[in-house]
Amino acid sequence: MTDTIDALLARRAAAHPDRVAVHGADGRLTYAELDAQAERLAQLLAGSGVRPGDVVALCCERSARSIVMLLAVLKAGAAYLGLDARQPTARRDLILRDASVRVVLADEVSTGGLDGGGYTVIVPGEEQDAAHERPSARPAPHSGSRSGSDRTAYVAYTSGSTGTPKGVCVPHRAVLRLVVDTDFIGVESTDTFLHYAPVAFDASTLEIWGALLNGATLAVAPPGDLSLSELLRFVREERISVMWLTAGLFHRAVDVGLTDLPHLRHLLAGGDTLSVAHVNRAVAALPHTAVTNGYGPTENTTFTTTHTVREPVDGATVPIGRPISGTGVLVLDDRLRPVPDGEPGELYATGEGLAHGYLNSPGTTAERFVANPYADIPGERMYRTGDLVRRQTDGSLEFIGRGDGQVKIRGFRIETGEVVAALTALPGVSRAEVVAQRRGSGDRRLIAYVVGAEGAKPSALEMRRRLTDILPGYAVPALVRVVDELPLTANGKVDRAALERRDTAERPEVNAEYRAPExxxxxxxxxxxxxxxxxxxxxxxxxxxxxxxxxxxxxxxxxxxxxxxxxxxxxxxxxxxxxxxxxxxxxxxxxxxx
CATH class of the missing domain: 1.10.1200.10 (ACP-like)
Structure with a gap:
């Protein structure tokens, strides 16, 4: 594959110039208008010193204009870096320094705090028209830079195990492999995709380029945080046909009620473990909609495997399915040997979706992106996900938990994923998370947080009693807390760090009536x-x-x-x-x- 995102979109614009490409609160653009405006902004970027191979940051709210910015960066031969407006200023500045950003594209409402630091802030507007009058001055790629589909399209920062964020460098080919000629979702030119995910998170990759590289329409949700009722109203009114939700948002949407969405033909969810009960409720509520569980790390570009559900799931977990086109998976033991079907092993991803690695971190790149001993072509790599899975008899994969979710409690090694699976298999349990809370004494204890199924009121005491029949005593959580919701991070995943910090001083449920000591x-x-x-x-x-x-x-x-x-x-x-x-x-x- 030698194409690039911007080249393919230009061909879509030439073929269907008058088709609506994107619309948001700030207006709508046809494919011809989108391509032309991005071209003018790309000229402005080049005149501002942006060179192929550079990283240009974006700090803006969701809008049609933000899509022009993304495309312009790619047309300039650079890579875009989405900034999360909710992240602390110190973390944002650290990311900008790490990525050697010299130009930040921003909208009028997002310039606060962008007051220097070695970079230029550009707020696109009328100056694009002036730039359009100047002749093109696109510099050639500098020596040693990547070209074509191997060029870096965007840099996405993820949390690092050491506390320092890591920039994942995703090439054009990886994005094209995700959204062009896919086998997990057949995109039609009549589709309307929802754009709700922040550009800083890779869910937006599927939303934006899944629509635009297939000649469909991208509907940009209003800026800011929306309530679920507001989001679902937007989906209904804009006749959204393809929607991607994080697992946490998906669960909440099901709880609110996925009704009256007649145009929704494909609902994708992922980013964390999906609840069987919620998937089944979604399938029942949306009989004409395909519900897909999508699994994949940022390092393999949004999705590695998918599993589409059209009938109720009768197992204890929702499978993560099979690899999408252009991707391979290996399930290996700690000596890189294939494990038999039904046995747990670590998942390794291969193929066109792999990122180049981590920006400015060759050591970490070498640790996670390793040589594939089973490749037909010498030098091919595979990404070590750190996730434990097992291959089922039908060939689909079942997610077990994080490999680094292994903790030591009183000298015993415990996989928290195993405890979560045992909890979610109990009657009346919808979702659960288990964390190892470190106490002032330095030791750790397992604490489980459980969300009850609709109408159910699970007993913490009864759950612990049942777990003693399923798990070794050392793996039974010291505390089980029943909560209304699990906290979510900005990208919709369960916020385990917040759970670890949560106050647990309240007396748990026990059989005895309280009697004060005498x-x-x-x-x-x-x-x-x-x-x-x-x-x-x-x-x-x-x-x-x-x-x-x-x-x-x-x-x-x-x-x-x-x-x-x-x-x-x-x-x-x-x-x-x-x-x-x-x-x-x-x-x-x-x-x-x-």
Whole structure:
């Protein structure tokens, strides 16, 4: 593949000049108008010193004008970098420095805070007309720069494991492989795509170029955050036929009700694990709509595999499906050997969708983009996703969890994905997330956050009891909290960091009615338990193990009782009467008076 995004779009404009390409709150543009305006802005960029291979940042709200900016950057031979307006200024400045950005394209409302830093801010407007009067002065690519479809189209920054963001360099060929002649969604020229995702996130790649490179129409949602009712009203009024939602937004949209969307023929969701219950409800509510689960890291350009659902899912998880065209997948063990079907292994992606790597980070690139030992052509690479999957008998893939979701609790290795799968398989559970919360003592404990299915009120106590029948004791979360919603990041994924920081001081659900401790012994023991369990309000009759205690903690508490009162308490006595009142009785029995 030797084409580029801008070259293909120019051909679409020549073939269908009067077809509406994009419309938003700031107006609509035909394909001819879009291409011409982008060409004029590209001339302005070249006159401002932008050279092929440069990175040009965009700081703007959703609009038709923002699409002109994207296309202009590509026509100038540069790569675009979408900035997230909600990110902290320090992080934004770090990204701009890392990408060596010298020009920032912005709209009038987004220039706040862009007050220098070694780059020029351009607000496109009437000056484009003046630029159009000047002869073209496009510089040739500098020595060593990439050309054609191998040129970098955009840079998308993702969170790094070290806390420093990483810029993923995505080439034109990878975008074309995603949206041109696809096998997971047949795009028609009569389609209208929703554009809602921020340009800083790769969901926008499918939205924008999926529409424009296939001669369809792109409907740009109004700028700013929309309520779900506002978003769905826009989808209905604009007769959107193709819509992509993050998993978190998809779940919420289903909860609100996906009704009265007669023009929606394809609904795609992804970015995180989809709830079986919500997928089934979406299929039931939208009988004429294909619902697709899309999986893929930014490093392999939005989607690696997809699974389209037209009938209710009867399994415990929604498959992530098979690789899309132009992509291959390998399921390998830690020695890069293929694993048998049905066995878990790490997913590696191959093919045209691979990014070049991480900007200015050759070490991390070499670590994640490795040589493919099974390639027919020497030198081909594969991307190590870090995700654990298993291939089912029908060839589709099932997502298990993150490989780096493995945590150590009390010396035991635990895959949080396994715990999440066990929770979501329980009756009345819609969604769940499990985090390992680090406490002041330095140790960590598993905490599960559960969203109940519609009309259900799952019991945290009952869920922990059921999990003890499914999981090893060390993998049962110390706390299970039932919540109305899971917090989401700006790109719609579950915000695990926010869950790890959440206050868990509230007393969990237990069988015993609350009774305040009485006397010196019960009060002292409740204080010990609070210190170790990490929450307040423990009652004198509360069960230690229902509160999330475990054998190692019990041994520690027995040692503290010995230090405090000079008595030896048998672990058996502790286990037979595991409450502060019961432990106080054991202390009294050992010879300490209240």
């Amino acid at each position: 006397g010196r012994l019960e009060t002292a023991i409740v204080g010990m338990w609070s210190d170790h369990l990490g929450f307040d309000g423990i009652g004198a009759d509360d069960d230690f193990f229902e509160l999330g205690g475990h054998s190692l903690m019990a041994v520690t508490i027995i040692a503290e009782l010995h230090q405090e009162f000079g008595v030896e308490i048998s672990p058996i006595d502790f286990y037979f009467d595991p409450s502060p009142a019961g432990l106080a009785r054991s202390v009294e029995k050992a010879g300490v008076t209240p």
